[in-house]
Amino acid sequence: MTYTVVHDATEIVTGPADEDSETLQTETGAAVVIEDGTVSAVGPSAEITAEYPPANAETAVDASGNCILPGFVDSHTHALFVGDRSDEFEAKLAGKSYQEILADGGGILRTVRNVREATDGELAAQLRTHLDVMLANGTTTAEVKSGYGLDTDIELRMLAVIDRVNENHPVGLVPTFMGAHAVPDDTTSEAYTESVVTEQLPTVADQGIAEFCDVFCEADVFSVEQSRRILTAGQEHGLTPKIHADEFARLGGSQLAAELSAASADHLLQSTPEDAASLVDNGVTPTFLPGTAFGLDGEYPRLAPFEERGTIPAIATDFNPNCYAPTLGFAATLACVGVGMTPAQAIRGITERGAAALDRTDGRGTLRTGAPGDLVVLDAPTYRHLPYKYDGALVETVLKDGTVVH
Numbered sequence: 005m006t007y008t009v010v011h012d013a014t015e016i017v018t019g020p021a022d023e024d025s026e027t028l029q030t031e032t033g034a035a036v037v038i039e040d041g042t043v044s045a046v047g048p049s050a051e052i053t054a055e056y057p058p059a060n061a062e063t064a065v066d067a068s069g070n071c072i073l074p075g076f077v078d079s080h081t082h083a084l085f086v087g088d089r090s091d092e093f094e095a096k097l098a099g100k101s102y103q104e105i106l107a108d109g110g111g112i113l114r115t116v117r118n119v120r121e122a123t124d125g126e127l128a129a130q131l132r133t134h135l136d137v138m139l140a141n142g143t144t145t146a147e148v149k150s151g152y153g154l155d156t157d158i159e160l161r162m163l164a165v166i167d168r169v170n171e172n173h174p175v176g177l178v179p180t181f182m183g184a185h186a187v188p189d190d191t192t193s194e195a196y197t198e199s200v201v202t203e204q205l206p207t208v209a210d211q212g213i214a215e216f217c218d219v220f221c222e223a224d225v226f227s228v229e230q231s232r233r234i235l236t237a238g239q240e241h242g243l244t245p246k247i248h249a250d251e252f253a254r255l256g257g258s259q260l261a262a263e264l265s266a267a268s269a270d271h272l273l274q275s276t277p278e279d280a281a282s283l284v285d286n287g288v289t290p291t292f293l294p295g296t297a298f299g300l301d302g303e304y305p306r307l308a309p310f311e312e313r314g315t316i317p318a319i320a321t322d323f324n325p326n327c328y329a330p331t332l333g334f335a336a337t338l339a340c341v342g343v344g345m346t347p348a349q350a351i352r353g354i355t356e357r358g359a360a361a362l363d364r365t366d367g368r369g370t371l372r373t374g375a376p377g378d379l380v381v382l383d384a385p386t387y388r389h390l391p392y393k394y395d396g397a398l399v400e401t402v403l404k405d406g407t408v409v410h
């Protein structure tokens with residue numbers, strides 16, 4: 005019998021509390037056992053270690069003084085990018101808006117130019133570098149979008165790079181096709197939508213790597229009608245919809261997500277209580293991206309309409325060159341300080357709610373029996389310290405499928 009045992013933890017967060025969904029279930033003085041990559045036992049350390057002695061374990065981690073959390077799930081990233089946009093940060097500080105930068109050929113379109121010029125090796129190396137930082141800060145599962153190619157060949161290349169890196173990086177990747185991330189500057193949104201539907205989507209579906217299809221449904225980008233066309237075509241090709249909705253304008257992206265039963269609707273800065281109700285009623289996981297809100301004008305999405313319906317949003321980083329913040333612990337801090345979540349809600353947001361936004365039903369984001377053996381050992385005694393000590397460096401050890409990977 006080979007097993008990993010993490011023992012004598014000051015606190016283990018096993019998942020949401022059963023009776024009150026806004027709080028966490030925790031055990032003190034506890035241990036967790038992982039066999040064949042899966043959690044096989046959680047409970048009082050003395051009982052667990054009597055059955056699974058650390059001395060006989062393949063891997064034993066003494067977690068005294070530490071809090072153990074489920075591995076973090078980042079359900080929204082654009083982590084495959086190259087190039088620098090630090091001057092756009094300065095332009096924004098000087099008053100230029102994100103949309104003005106994009107309209108001038110900067111923003112996403114600038115990263116598209118950089119990605120198109122990069123070799124596959126350069127793209128893979130940069131993605132690995134980004135994932136190393138994410139892993140060191142507790143992320144064990146991450147969605148990664150294409151969307152900096154904006155033509156069939158480069159979108160396919162991006163997805164192939166994500167797939168290749170996924171073979172040998174500890175962070176488990178979930179690939180999303182996002183050909184509809186922006187409109188290339190040599191075409192119109194109508195013509196480009198047509199090419200996404202008739203050229204990109206069939207080829208991407210044949211390639212068989214992408215699991216989700218995402219659209220930037222926004223004023224001057226893709227209309228609701230265009231987004232509907234792309235997402236339903238994606239569904240016909242077997243890709244589950246996700247959507248960037250209600251970020252700058254309330255165009256109707258949330259309502260579209262509800263209509264299509266999307267896996268998630270993300271950003272939601274302009275969403276109304278009616279939008280929140282539609283999302284919740286149709287099983288769409290609302291996803292807040294507080295790092296992006298922090299870097300724009302500091303307007304955060306509203307929690308109350310979701311809370312009132314018993315739903316905690318997922319919290320994701322949206323890591324991209326406009327939001328250079330790949331750390332979910334920091335996103336959790338912003339979820340507390342900016343959105344007004346409690347630390348328990350924020351921890352739920354970066355764990356099992358993130359898993360829900362990716363349609364994962366394998367217990368990911370919890371540490372219950374049968375869940376993946378993905379664990380974060382904090383250099384702190386309680387989960388509350390994660391959003392509280394917000395300058396990072398709180399993650400001591402990370403296990404993926406029961407193996408120490410950081």
Ligand SMILES: N=CN[C@@H](CCC(=O)O)C(=O)O
Nearest residue numbers: 111112220296322324325326
């Ligand atoms: N808004 C669209 N996409 C990203 C930004 C990507 C970029 O600026 O490169 C987002 O979710 O914030």
Ligand SMILES: [Zn+2]
Nearest residue numbers: 080082248322
């Ligand atoms: Zn995004």
